[in-house]
Every structure is written in structure tokens, then in C-alpha cells.
Amino acid sequence: MPELPEVEVTRRQIEKILVGRTVLGVDTTKKSYFFLTPPAELRARLVGRQTKALTRVGKYLVAELDDGSRLLLHLGMTGQLFAAGARSPRLLSAERRATLSPERAQGFEPDQHTHLVMRFAEPGPNLYFRDVRKFGKVAWIARGEAHERLDKLGVDALRVSGAELYAALRRRAAPIKSVLLDQSVLAGVGNIYADEALFLAKIRSKRPAKRLRPEECERLAAAIRRVLRRSITRGGSSIDDYVRPDGSDGAYQTECHVYGRGGEPCRACKTPIKRIVIGGRSTHYCPTCQK
Numbered sequence: 418m419p420e421l422p423e424v425e426v427t428r429r430q431i432e433k434i435l436v437g438r439t440v441l442g443v444d445t446t447k448k449s450y451f452f453l454t455p456p457a458e459l460r461a462r463l464v465g466r467q468t469k470a471l472t473r474v475g476k477y478l479v480a481e482l483d484d485g486s487r488l489l490l491h492l493g494m495t496g497q498l499f500a501a502g503a504r505s506p507r508l509l510s511a512e513r514r515a516t517l518s519p520e521r522a523q524g525f526e527p528d529q530h531t532h533l534v535m536r537f538a539e540p541g542p543n544l545y546f547r548d549v550r551k552f553g554k555v556a557w558i559a560r561g562e563a564h565e566r567l568d569k570l571g572v573d574a575l576r577v578s579g580a581e582l583y584a585a586l587r588r589r590a591a592p593i594k595s596v597l598l599d600q601s602v603l604a605g606v607g608n609i610y611a612d613e614a615l616f617l618a619k620i621r622s623k624r625p626a627k628r629l630r631p632e633e634c635e636r637l638a639a640a641i642r643r644v645l646r647r648s649i650t651r652g653g654s655s656i657d658d659y660v661r662p663d664g665s666d667g668a669y670q671t672e673c674h675v676y677g678r679g680g681e682p683c684r685a686c687k688t689p690i691k692r693i694v695i696g697g698r699s700t701h702y703c704p705t706c707q708k
């Protein structure tokens with residue numbers, strides 16, 4: 418699932434092909450839960466609009482349009498936002514990839530999973546939003562209107578301070594791992610980065626969130642910012658279907674200390690990494706390094 422770093426990497430690449438361009442045409446698939454705004458309305462609202470800026474709030478991308486309205490984009494589980502001309506066999510599902518000829522896998526043409534295509538008046542590539550499982554979301558937000566999906570988000574994880582984290586954890590009795598994944602507490606942290614940050618901060622994943630001391634919150638906030646920034650510089654993690662908008666893979670997953678390393682020796686102390694389930698999510702930690 419794309420997490421904050423993947424969404425930020427996507428933002429930086431998509432910004433270049435979206436900002437300053439005027440929408441000439443919009444193609445969509447038929448009405449579905451992918452569209453929070455019905456496709457027909459979306460097409461009507463977007464044509465003629467120019468994007469002024471592309472911002473990120475947690476795992477959401479928000480295109481600021483020239484009439485003050487906004488376009489909200491969320492990658493969901495398997496969403497891929499990319500420019501025409503991106504080349505990667507990862508753009509195709511594993512199932513379909515196996516049946517494709519190498520020539521076919523080289524380029525990409527919009528298929529039944531490409532729910533949104535934006536064409537522009539200025540020269541340059543089209544923008545595609547493809548999502549095999551359709552847990553991604555697209556919504557148009559009128560000028561001056563709020564949106565519940567943005568309103569309920571907590572502090573952006575890339576900018577969180579120790580004091581903000583300490584304040585947010587005060588009334589939470591749930592394990593710190595679960596609370597870090599709660600987007601209303603901290604926007605943008607997902608499973609990989611929660612495990613990695615807790616390892617770097619030397620904090621055991623099962624500890625009740627409200628028991629963390631201020632100095633531990635400082636360590637944890639610094640660790641969260643560090644793992645997210647590092648992942649952004651590495652292009653995110655390519656696990657499952659995530660690809661960068663240019664079609665290349667991220668590389669952060671090869672650097673994980675604990676995530677996906679159950680049974681393997683801790684890189685710091687050689688103790689085997691433990692894998693447990695907390696709140697329905699697989700959780701990895703070092704029983705020696707993390708207290």
C-alpha cells in the first residue's frame with residue numbers, strides 16, 4: 418500500500434506534469450466507489466481548469482485549481498498515478514503480466530483499470546490514474562468547501578514534533594504501533610514505517626501509547642521523520658503494486674531494519690527479529706533493542 422513517502426514521491430513527479438497545465442479533456446471509467454464525485458460531474462468540473470499547485474496532506478494529494486476548487490486524489494491500496502510514456506511491467510497486475518508479450522509490457526495503454534485520464538491543452542504527456550482494486554479515491558471539492566476526509570487527519574507525519582506526538586498519545590491506551598497507524602492521530606504513517614520508526618526509537622510496539630514518556634516521544638517523532646525522509650530520497654518502497662510515476666521502482670524496502678525480516682538477525686544485535694500481529698497488522702520488532 419502506498420504510504421506517505423510513496424505519495425510524496427508521486428507528488429514531486431506528478432507536480433511537473435500537472436501544475437500550469439489546462440485540462441482539455443477527461444476520460445473516466447463508469448460510476449463506482451472509486452469516484453466520490455460522479456464521473457460525469459468530475460469531467461464537467463475539470464475541463465478548462467488549470468492546476469496552480471499540487472500539495473500533499475497525509476496520504477492525500479490535493480490539486481489546487483485556478484477557480485479555487487480542489488481535486489482530491491488518494492492512491493488507496495493499489496493506485497498508480499503516472500504520466501503517459503511510463504515504462505514498467507509493474508504497471509500491470511502480476512496475473513496479466515505473466516500473459517503479456519515482452520513488447521506489450523514495454524509501453525502502457527489505458528486499460529479497464531485506468532479510471533481517470535487527464536488530457537491537457539499544453540504539450541506534454543497525459544496523466545493516468547490506474548487502480549486494479551479500486552480502493553483509490555477521486556473527489557472534486559468546491560471552492561471554500563471543507564472535505565471530511567481531509568478534516569479528520571492528524572498532524573502530518575513528515576513534520577510531527579515530539580511535543581505534538583506526546584499530546585496526541587495522552588489518552589490512547591492502545592498499543593503504540595496501532596496508534597501510529599491511526600490517521601486521525603498522525604497522517605501518513607503506514608505499517609512499514611511504523612515498524613521501522615519504533616525500531617529506530619528503541620520502543621516496543623506493544624506498549625500502551627499513553628505510557629510513552631516525553632523523551633521517548635521526541636525520539637519517536639525524530640525516528641518517524643527520519644524514516645519517511647530517507648524513504649522519499651530512495652523513491653519510496655516498491656512492495657506490491659507501487660511504482661513511481663515514471664514507471665521505476667522505489668528502493669527503500671531493501672533498507673528495512675525489521676519490516677519483513679521476521680526470524681532474520683537484528684542488524685544491531687543479531688537477535689532474531691520477531692513477527693507478531695497487533696491490531697490485525699503484521700508487526701516486526703527486535704526483542705532486545707526495543708523496550
Ligand SMILES: [Zn+2]
Pocket residue numbers: 683684685686687688703704705706707
Ligand atoms: Zn536488536
